[in-house]
Amino acid sequence: MPQTQLIRGLAAGSILALASAAPALAQDCERGTLDTMFCDTDGDLVADAPAEELQDPGTLVFAYTPVEDPAIYEDIWEPFIAHLEEVTGKDVQFFAVQSNSAEVEAMRSGRLHIAGFSTGPTPFAVNLAGAVPFAIMGSEDGEFGYKLQVYTRKDSGIETMADLKGKRVAHTSPTSNSGNLAPRALFPELGVTPEKDYEVVYSGSHDQSMLGVVAGDYDAAPVASEVVDRMAERGLYDPEEVKIVWESKPFPTTSYTYAHDLDPALVEKIKQAFFDFDFTGTALGEEFDGVSKFVPVTYKDDWAVIRDIQAANGVQYTPEGLAAEK
Incomplete structure (x- = not known):
């Protein structure tokens, strides 16, 4: 798919429009705060992989949170993307998102496969888009966080x-x-x-x-x-x-996630690419000072403090809540 067409497709649409179709996709299962498109039968607070219609795309689309000028980060992420391509055997396209809402919408619609979501929007990505956080940038001793x-x-x-x-x-x-x-x-x-x-x-x-x-x-x-x-x-x-x-005391930083409906064999290769990546001598290592590797995280444990803060603010993980970000 041409790059311009791919990015146009990623940016198109509204999560409110997608949400209006959600009842037709509702599943009869345990889900906690997850959207009705998803199930959470094991209680880990993230969407279960579906039994059918798993994704194994020829081109993986990767996005990084739009905290700063996204154009800067396309070059910074280039060495990691090359590594990800080598490990997965897939082409990888960097998608420069313009807003947290657009990033969540893209994964919810199935057009974004791997993404870094910033701290606050991560629960929206989990609950509305089926994002599964699995990694975070950390130090050699596994420490991570920001203030x-x-x-x-x-x-x-x-x-x-x-x-x-x-x-x-x-x-x-x-x-x-x-x-x-x-x-x-x-x-x-x-x-x-x-x-x-x-x-x-x-x-x-x-x-x-x-x-x-x-x-x-x-x-x-x-x-x-x-x-x-x-x-x-x-x-x-x-x-x-x-x-x-x-x-403040430290909070977790950007979560690195995969779409819940990716083929499990592909997910394992994606995780391998993250956890095997060497930051040394790369633009990524130079940009993110003080970190040297990706370390494993779970949404249930490592985002508990964030969920508590959002609960204190009356945040609900709904399309309307995410729309306030636009």
Whole structure:
């Protein structure tokens, strides 16, 4: 399939339109919070592989979360994609997604097979698209995670979280964990409640929040540490102009997932490609400083804290909930 036609197909459609057809595909089974398209008979909170109609595509489509400029990441992921092709024996197409919603929609419709979903949208991908998280970037000793950090300019006059009262604060997007949901769940205990004590302005992404703080468009912003660290390494802002007011304990980072309906033999090759990949000397290793390999994770255990934060915010894993991300 030509690249332009493939990408056009991935970007097309709406998850709301897909959801309207879901009742016809509903299955009579245990599923917890999963969409009616899926079953979860073993209680691991992710979709079971179907008994029939497994996918074994000639071309695998891979996407990485749209946290920053997706064009940058196509080159960065090139060595891994070459490795994935070698291990699976398949052609692999990188899909530069423009939004979390588009990424979830693409996997739900069967046009996206392997994807990195950012922390907050991962539960939407699991529940609406049948994504199965299995890996995360980690250190040699298997550690992983990032922190929620609250940044402001050094000359802002903001020294504590209480100083955010009456200010204009950038959140990233409604479904973002560190950029919106975690602040709403955690900040009240720190003496400041979003919307009530300060004005929330959605910037669209972590990098836009950070750049807005530097430019003075926002008084402060809660952002993911891994994103702003990479921005600083690329010289996108001067760390000397900003300061951290508060930071959290670590959260899980981007989840790497496969579509639940892929052939099990193919899934094993995909996992092998991830867990055997050597970051050393690659653009991927240079971009993601501090990580050296992919480590195994499970959605049930490693995303429990994220589900708790989202529950505290009244998040429901529905098409309407995901639509708020657009």
